[in-house]
Amino acid sequence: MGEATIYHPCLILAKGERSDTIRSVRLDRRQLRFLIRFAVLLTVLFLVIFLEPVDRNVIAPFTRGLTRVSAVLLNVLGEEVTAHGTLIQGRGFAVDIKGGCNGVEAMLLLCAAIAAFDAPWRARLMGLLAGSAALMAFNLVRIVSLYMIGERWRRLFDTFHLAVWQTIMFAVAASIFAFWSGRFASKHVAARS
Amino acid sequence: MWLRVLRFIAALIAAAIVWYNLTPFYDRFLAAAASPLIRIDRRFRDTRVFAADRIISVRAKEKRSDLPPADIPADQLTYNVILLAALFASNRKPVSDRNVVAFLTSTAIVVVLHVVAVLLSVESTYAVRMNEWSSAHYGTVARYFWLYAEIFYRLVGMFAVVFVCWWMGSATMKRT
Numbered sequence: 001m002g003e004a005t006i007y008h009p010c011l012i013l014a015k016g017e018r019s020d021t022i023r024s025v026r027l028d029r030r031q032l033r034f035l036i037r038f039a040v041l042l043t044v045l046f047l048v049i050f051l052e053p054v055d056r057n058v059i060a061p062f063t064r065g066l067t068r069v070s071a072v073l074l075n076v077l078g079e080e081v082t083a084h085g086t087l088i089q090g091r092g093f094a095v096d097i098k099g100g101c102n103g104v105e106a107m108l109l110l111c112a113a114i115a116a117f118d119a120p121w122r123a124r125l126m127g128l129l130a131g132s133a134a135l136m137a138f139n140l141v142r143i144v145s146l147y148m149i150g151e152r153w154r155r156l157f158d159t160f161h162l163a164v165w166q167t168i169m170f171a172v173a174a175s176i177f178a179f180w181s182g183r184f185a186s187k188h189v190a191a192r193s
Numbered sequence: 194m195w196l197r198v199l200r201f202i203a204a205l206i207a208a209a210i211v212w213y214n215l216t217p218f219y220d221r222f223l224a225a226a227a228s229p230l231i232r233i234d235r236r237f238r239d240t241r242v243f244a245a246d247r248i249i250s251v252r253a254k255e256k257r258s259d260l261p262p263a264d265i266p267a268d269q270l271t272y273n274v275i276l277l278a279a280l281f282a283s284n285r286k287p288v289s290d291r292n293v294v295a296f297l298t299s300t301a302i303v304v305v306l307h308v309v310a311v312l313l314s315v316e317s318t319y320a321v322r323m324n325e326w327s328s329a330h331y332g333t334v335a336r337y338f339w340l341y342a343e344i345f346y347r348l349v350g351m352f353a354v355v356f357v358c359w360w361m362g363s364a365t366m367k368r369t
Contacts, residue, residue: 177356
């Protein structure tokens, strides 16, 4: 209790009080604990989604569902596509939604960060549910927009697929975490300390 | 709030353009920096590591060597700098000394990570994608280790490191 306010330097990053620059990268114990928990949780969650039963019973059906919803949205927008498994096929273009494109990795990062943060379990649960839902919504926008970009401007597809949307997805995950930890979780930490 | 979103979008576009245009030069630096690391593994002691056309290549120095050639798309290892720049640009005081120092420190960490990522990709490529050569030179555990290490880096690790750097920078800025 109350240790969050104590200023413990991270020995790797800061030795002594030599300058403002060095002081600025100090971590207190709570932050260090968060980083360790985050790294462990992220690694564990990553390994879990690669387990064959998890992939077969959770990830694969989830990705197929995402494909179907994306196809419905594309048809609403007048694209005339069909969904087969994880493939969205149109008149002259098709996208296959694979691991890395289903938004699960950004969700893992968000879930690991929220679960690792020192906050009440109810706030964590709310953050996990709302954050994951927001990321899924963004991922639908990503898939729909990537299909439309690929169909119209094929040369831009790779750039948007790799550099732009992947960056946006993880930035959204980071922003959701920053918003959640600032609005909800920090009240708890302040109350404790 | 909206100003921060706008700064994020502007930085994303600017960083993507800078990254795309500087990548060919940066790849050469990465190849040169990763080369001594790669050669620590005795399987690659007599190799040349070089970059051309956004690809980092590994070739045997001797023509008689049985080492197969490997080509690694370098773009897929380094584009997390776009996220790094965009996140730091979206901070409250983006041009404050602390934010700039935190950004530069984070960039240095990410550059070191890129060198390690080249090593991971080379090991993973040779461990699992060279058919008979792979099974002759790597054990089962080693093959899985390098494969999962590479996948972890590409799918979440490269972004997680950027997220941690940004979070640490933001946390220390809020506190001071």
